[in-house]
Amino acid sequence: MSLNATPRGQRLHIALFGRRNAGKSSLINAITNQEVAIVSGIPGTTTDPVAKAMELLPLGPVMIIDTAGLDDTGELGALRVQKTLEVLNKTDLALLVVDPGRGIGEYERDVVNRAREQKVPVLGVINKIDLYPEAVNRPWQQELDVPFVAVSALTRRGINELKMAVVKAAPRDWALPTIVxxxxxxxxxxxxxxxxxxxxxxxxxxxxxxxxxxxxxxxxxxxxxxxxxxxxxxxxxxxxxxxxxxxxxxxxxxxxxxxxxxVLFTSFSILFARYKGDLPTLVAGARAVKDLKPGDKILIAEACTHHPIQDDIGRVKIPRWLRQAVGGELVFDVASGGSTLPENLRDYKLIVHCGACMLNRREMLYRIMQAQEAGVPVVNYGVLMAHIHGVLKRALSPFPQALAILEEEQVEFEDELALLSRYREHR
Amino acid sequence: MSLNATPRGQRLHIALFGRRNAGKSSLINAITNQEVAIVSGIPGTTTDPVAKAMELLPLGPVMIIDTAGLDDTGELGALRVQKTLEVLNKTDLALLVVDPGRGIGEYERDVVNRAREQKVPVLGVINKIDLYPEAVNRPWQQELDVPFVAVSALTRRGINELKMAVVKAAPRDWALPTIVxxxxxxxxxxxxxxxxxxxxxxxxxxxxxxxxxxxxxxxxxxxxxxxxxxxxxxxxxxxxxxxxxxxxxxxxxxxxxxxxxxVLFTSFSILFARYKGDLPTLVAGARAVKDLKPGDKILIAEACTHHPIQDDIGRVKIPRWLRQAVGGELVFDVASGGSTLPENLRDYKLIVHCGACMLNRREMLYRIMQAQEAGVPVVNYGVLMAHIHGVLKRALSPFPQALAILEEEQVEFEDELALLSRYREHR
Incomplete structure (x- = not known):
C-alpha cells in the first residue's frame, strides 16, 4: 500500500503558519531531519502552500503543509483568508511559528482566531531561541492563549519537546494507515x-x-x-x-x-505495539532487560485500574520472570491510571507498560516519548511476553528495523530459549 | 455436533412441577407431539426426575425435566426440598401443572416460593379444561401471583398459547446451541x-x-x-x-x-433467520408472496425505530418489489418498536419483519408465533431479499426442511430468476 494513498485522518496533517522568515522551512527540516524545504534567510523563498507526505519518527506518517505565501506579506485580504481557511479545512494541528524578534501581532491573532473557528488546535512555537535566549521566559501562552514550545531549529534544542507537544495535540482517533x-x-x-x-x-x-x-x-x-x-x-x-x-x-x-x-510470523500484541506505539523503542526496552541488576527499580505502568488479566501479567508473571532473569530481588512500583506517566521516571531502570488496550495511539506514543525523554528504556507487555516466551526474534520477522535493534545486541534465539526455560521453571 | 452435547443455557431447560396425576406426562406429550413419557391415570407412574432432550417446534432444542416423585405424595420433608432445589438449580422455566379438580394448595405455594427464591420464572398451567371447562374463568393468577395458561393435554386446546407463554418466559440470552x-x-x-x-x-x-x-x-x-x-x-x-x-x-x-x-451456500441473514427465529415458517412466508392480490394489506414490522438502512429495505425496496410482483397497488402499514406485534394481525395478508438485529431469539420467535396464531404468513427481510434476488433456493441448500417448504409449492429457480428480473427492471 502506497503511503501517499493513505487517507486523511490516518496521516496526521500538520500546517505550519508563521510570518515570512519566522523559520517555518528550517523548522520542518529540524523535526523531519530531511532537507525537504528550501531553507533561506530571504523572505518569501517558499511561495505556495505545499503539502508534503513524510515520516516523522516516532510519530509515523504525517503530512506537513507549509503555508508560505499566506503570511503577512503574501496574499492580501479576502484571498488570503480564503486560502487560510482551505488549509485549516484539511489540518489536524496548526503550528504557529513565532519569531521572538518580532513578537505577536495581528497576523498571529488572526491565525489563532480562524483556527479556533475551524476547531483546529494551535500549538505556538517560539523559534530562534539560539538568537533570543531570553525569549524562553516571556509569557507567550498568556499573550495568545495557546500552549507554546520554545525551540531552535538551528541547534535542535526543544525539538523533542515540540514533537511530544504535537503528539499531545493530535486528534483522539489518530491512527496509522494500516495494521498489516x-x-x-x-x-x-x-x-x-x-x-x-x-x-x-x-x-x-x-x-x-x-x-x-x-x-x-x-x-x-x-x-x-x-x-x-x-x-x-x-x-x-x-x-x-x-x-x-x-x-x-x-x-x-x-x-x-x-x-x-x-512464512512471516508475528502476534497480535506485536502488531499493536507497532500500531499504537513505536516498535523499535519497545524492542530496545526488551533488550535492556539484560542490563538490569539486583536492587534496580522497575515501573509497571498500567493505563487503567480495572483489568484483572493484565494485572496478573504485569503484577505476577512479569515481575517473577524479571527477578529470575536478573537472579535477585528487584523493586517494583505500579502506576495505574493517569493520563501520562508519573514525573519521577528517572528513578527507574526499566518501564514495563501494559498492552494499552484502553489507550489510543496519541496517548501511548506520548508515554513512550516521555520515557525516551527521561532516558529510561520502555517495553510493553506484548513485546516482553514474546521475549519471555523465546519468540521475540521470530515474531519480529516482518519488521526488519525492530529486528535489527534486537540483533545488534546479539540476543540470539538460543539466548531467548534459555531465558524461556528459566521462566518456565519458576512460573 | 450432537444435540445432546448442547451446553445448558442454549438448550432451554423446562421443569414440570405438579401434583401426582395432574397430567404432567400427558402435557409433555402434547407440547412435544412425542410419546416420551409413560402416560397413565394411575398416580405415581413416573417416579424420578428425568431430564429428556427434545426438539420442540418451533422453539428448537429443549430439555424437559419431569419432577414426578417430588409431588405431594412422593418424597417427604427435607429430601423433597433438597431434590426440588436441585431441579430448580438447572431450570430456566418452571411449569406448574394444576389439576382444576383439586385447585391450589400447600404444594403449589411451596413450588412457587422455592422457585422465586432461586429466581426461576414460574408459569402456571391449568390442565384438563376438557373435563373442567368452567376452570378457565377462575382467577388463578390472583390466587398464586404467577401467569396462567389453560390447556387440555387431551384435546390440545391452549397448547399453542402455552408454547407462546413458554417463549415469553424464556431467559433473555436463550439461544440455539450453534449457528453453523x-x-x-x-x-x-x-x-x-x-x-x-x-x-x-x-x-x-x-x-x-x-x-x-x-x-x-x-x-x-x-x-x-x-x-x-x-x-x-x-x-x-x-x-x-x-x-x-x-x-x-x-x-x-x-x-x-x-x-x-x-458447495453449500447461504447468507448471514438466512443463518440468523434460523438462529433467531424459525426458518421454515419464514420461508413459507416468502412463498406466500405469490398469493398476494392488488389491494391486500401488508404489515412491515420493525423491531426498532432507528435503523435508516433497514428502513430503506423495509419502506422502499421491499414495497416497490412486492407491488411489482403483484402487478398492482398494495396497502402497507408500518409497525415500529413495541415488545410484540400489534393486535390486529388478522387484517394483513403478509407480515414482513425486519432482520431483528436488536431482538433476541425469545422476542423474535414470539412474534413469529403471534403471526402463526393469527394465521398470517410471516417473512423477514433476509429471507425475502434472498427471494427477491432469486437466490433463496440456493441459499437454502444447507437446510433441507426449509428447502422442502419452498419446493413443495413449485417455486423453481427459474421462477425466482423471473421475479428477480422484474425486480431489477423497477428498482
Missing part, C-alpha cells in the same frame, strides 16, 4: 491463530482480532482464522503458503512450532 | 464473504460476522474471510473445497456466481 497492509500484497493469505478460551467474550471476537481481519480485507487479501490446534491442518488445506501468520500471544509456542520457517 | 455447527465437521473450511463498504463500522466487524467466525472456530473448523471480489481467487488458493460459503446479502449475485454448485 504494508506486510501483504492483494490476494495474499493471512493466517490468524485465535484460541477460544474462557477469557474470550461469548460469541464475539475481541477488538484487535476484528481490526486485523478488517485490515486484511481492506487490503484485498484473505484472512484465514483458526484455533491453534487446527493450524497445522489449516496450513495443509491451503494450495498456497500464507504470507503471514499472526497468533494470539497465548498460543505462541504451538503457533511457532507449526508455522513454516519461510 | 450442525452444518460442518471439524477441519472443514467455511468461506465468509464480507464486502467492505461505507456502512461497515470502521476497523470493526458487525456482530453477526463475529458470531459466525466464533461458531466456526468453536466447532474446530477454519473460517476464511474474503471480500466478494477476491472470492474466486481465494477458492483457487484452497487445496480443498470449502464445506460452506456464507455471504453478506449485499454480495449475493457475485457470491452465487463464484461458488461451485456442489
Amino acid at each position: 497492509g504494508d506486510l501483504i500484497e492483494p490476494g495474499d493469505l493471512v493466517m490468524l491463530v485465535i484460541p477460544i478460551d474462557k477469557a474470550a467474550p461469548r460469541g464475539r471476537l475481541i477488538l484487535p482480532q476484528q481490526q486485523v481481519i478488517r485490515d486484511v480485507l481492506e487490503n484485498d487479501a484473505v484472512a484465514v482464522m483458526v484455533k491453534e490446534r487446527e493450524l497445522k491442518h489449516a496450513l495443509a488445506s491451503m494450495a498456497v503458503k500464507p504470507k503471514l501468520v499472526v497468533t494470539d500471544a497465548s498460543a505462541y509456542l504451538k503457533a511457532v512450532a507449526d508455522t513454516p520457517p519461510d | 455447527g450442525d452444518l460442518i465437521e471439524p477441519g472443514d473450511l467455511v468461506m465468509l464473504v464480507i464486502p467492505i463498504d461505507k456502512a461497515a463500522p470502521r476497523g470493526r466487524l458487525i456482530l453477526p460476522q463475529q458470531q459466525v467466525i466464533r461458531d466456526v472456530l468453536e466447532n474446530d473448523a477454519v473460517a476464511v474471510m474474503v471480500k466478494e471480489r477476491e472470492l474466486k481467487h481465494a477458492l483457487a488458493s484452497m487445496a480443498v473445497k470449502p464445506k460452506l460459503v456464507v455471504t453478506d446479502a449485499s454480495a449475493y449475485l457475485k457470491a452465487v456466481a463464484d461458488t461451485p454448485p456442489d
Whole structure:
C-alpha cells in the first residue's frame, strides 16, 4: 500500500503558519531531519502552500503543509483568508511559528482566531531561541492563549519537546494507515491463530482480532482464522503458503512450532505495539532487560485500574520472570491510571507498560516519548511476553528495523530459549 | 455436533412441577407431539426426575425435566426440598401443572416460593379444561401471583398459547446451541464473504460476522474471510473445497456466481433467520408472496425505530418489489418498536419483519408465533431479499426442511430468476 494513498485522518496533517522568515522551512527540516524545504534567510523563498507526505519518527506518517505565501506579506485580504481557511479545512494541528524578534501581532491573532473557528488546535512555537535566549521566559501562552514550545531549529534544542507537544495535540482517533497492509500484497493469505478460551467474550471476537481481519480485507487479501490446534491442518488445506501468520500471544509456542520457517510470523500484541506505539523503542526496552541488576527499580505502568488479566501479567508473571532473569530481588512500583506517566521516571531502570488496550495511539506514543525523554528504556507487555516466551526474534520477522535493534545486541534465539526455560521453571 | 452435547443455557431447560396425576406426562406429550413419557391415570407412574432432550417446534432444542416423585405424595420433608432445589438449580422455566379438580394448595405455594427464591420464572398451567371447562374463568393468577395458561393435554386446546407463554418466559440470552455447527465437521473450511463498504463500522466487524467466525472456530473448523471480489481467487488458493460459503446479502449475485454448485451456500441473514427465529415458517412466508392480490394489506414490522438502512429495505425496496410482483397497488402499514406485534394481525395478508438485529431469539420467535396464531404468513427481510434476488433456493441448500417448504409449492429457480428480473427492471 502506497503511503501517499493513505487517507486523511490516518496521516496526521500538520500546517505550519508563521510570518515570512519566522523559520517555518528550517523548522520542518529540524523535526523531519530531511532537507525537504528550501531553507533561506530571504523572505518569501517558499511561495505556495505545499503539502508534503513524510515520516516523522516516532510519530509515523504525517503530512506537513507549509503555508508560505499566506503570511503577512503574501496574499492580501479576502484571498488570503480564503486560502487560510482551505488549509485549516484539511489540518489536524496548526503550528504557529513565532519569531521572538518580532513578537505577536495581528497576523498571529488572526491565525489563532480562524483556527479556533475551524476547531483546529494551535500549538505556538517560539523559534530562534539560539538568537533570543531570553525569549524562553516571556509569557507567550498568556499573550495568545495557546500552549507554546520554545525551540531552535538551528541547534535542535526543544525539538523533542515540540514533537511530544504535537503528539499531545493530535486528534483522539489518530491512527496509522494500516495494521498489516504494508506486510501483504492483494490476494495474499493471512493466517490468524485465535484460541477460544474462557477469557474470550461469548460469541464475539475481541477488538484487535476484528481490526486485523478488517485490515486484511481492506487490503484485498484473505484472512484465514483458526484455533491453534487446527493450524497445522489449516496450513495443509491451503494450495498456497500464507504470507503471514499472526497468533494470539497465548498460543505462541504451538503457533511457532507449526508455522513454516519461510512464512512471516508475528502476534497480535506485536502488531499493536507497532500500531499504537513505536516498535523499535519497545524492542530496545526488551533488550535492556539484560542490563538490569539486583536492587534496580522497575515501573509497571498500567493505563487503567480495572483489568484483572493484565494485572496478573504485569503484577505476577512479569515481575517473577524479571527477578529470575536478573537472579535477585528487584523493586517494583505500579502506576495505574493517569493520563501520562508519573514525573519521577528517572528513578527507574526499566518501564514495563501494559498492552494499552484502553489507550489510543496519541496517548501511548506520548508515554513512550516521555520515557525516551527521561532516558529510561520502555517495553510493553506484548513485546516482553514474546521475549519471555523465546519468540521475540521470530515474531519480529516482518519488521526488519525492530529486528535489527534486537540483533545488534546479539540476543540470539538460543539466548531467548534459555531465558524461556528459566521462566518456565519458576512460573 | 450432537444435540445432546448442547451446553445448558442454549438448550432451554423446562421443569414440570405438579401434583401426582395432574397430567404432567400427558402435557409433555402434547407440547412435544412425542410419546416420551409413560402416560397413565394411575398416580405415581413416573417416579424420578428425568431430564429428556427434545426438539420442540418451533422453539428448537429443549430439555424437559419431569419432577414426578417430588409431588405431594412422593418424597417427604427435607429430601423433597433438597431434590426440588436441585431441579430448580438447572431450570430456566418452571411449569406448574394444576389439576382444576383439586385447585391450589400447600404444594403449589411451596413450588412457587422455592422457585422465586432461586429466581426461576414460574408459569402456571391449568390442565384438563376438557373435563373442567368452567376452570378457565377462575382467577388463578390472583390466587398464586404467577401467569396462567389453560390447556387440555387431551384435546390440545391452549397448547399453542402455552408454547407462546413458554417463549415469553424464556431467559433473555436463550439461544440455539450453534449457528453453523450442525452444518460442518471439524477441519472443514467455511468461506465468509464480507464486502467492505461505507456502512461497515470502521476497523470493526458487525456482530453477526463475529458470531459466525466464533461458531466456526468453536466447532474446530477454519473460517476464511474474503471480500466478494477476491472470492474466486481465494477458492483457487484452497487445496480443498470449502464445506460452506456464507455471504453478506449485499454480495449475493457475485457470491452465487463464484461458488461451485456442489458447495453449500447461504447468507448471514438466512443463518440468523434460523438462529433467531424459525426458518421454515419464514420461508413459507416468502412463498406466500405469490398469493398476494392488488389491494391486500401488508404489515412491515420493525423491531426498532432507528435503523435508516433497514428502513430503506423495509419502506422502499421491499414495497416497490412486492407491488411489482403483484402487478398492482398494495396497502402497507408500518409497525415500529413495541415488545410484540400489534393486535390486529388478522387484517394483513403478509407480515414482513425486519432482520431483528436488536431482538433476541425469545422476542423474535414470539412474534413469529403471534403471526402463526393469527394465521398470517410471516417473512423477514433476509429471507425475502434472498427471494427477491432469486437466490433463496440456493441459499437454502444447507437446510433441507426449509428447502422442502419452498419446493413443495413449485417455486423453481427459474421462477425466482423471473421475479428477480422484474425486480431489477423497477428498482
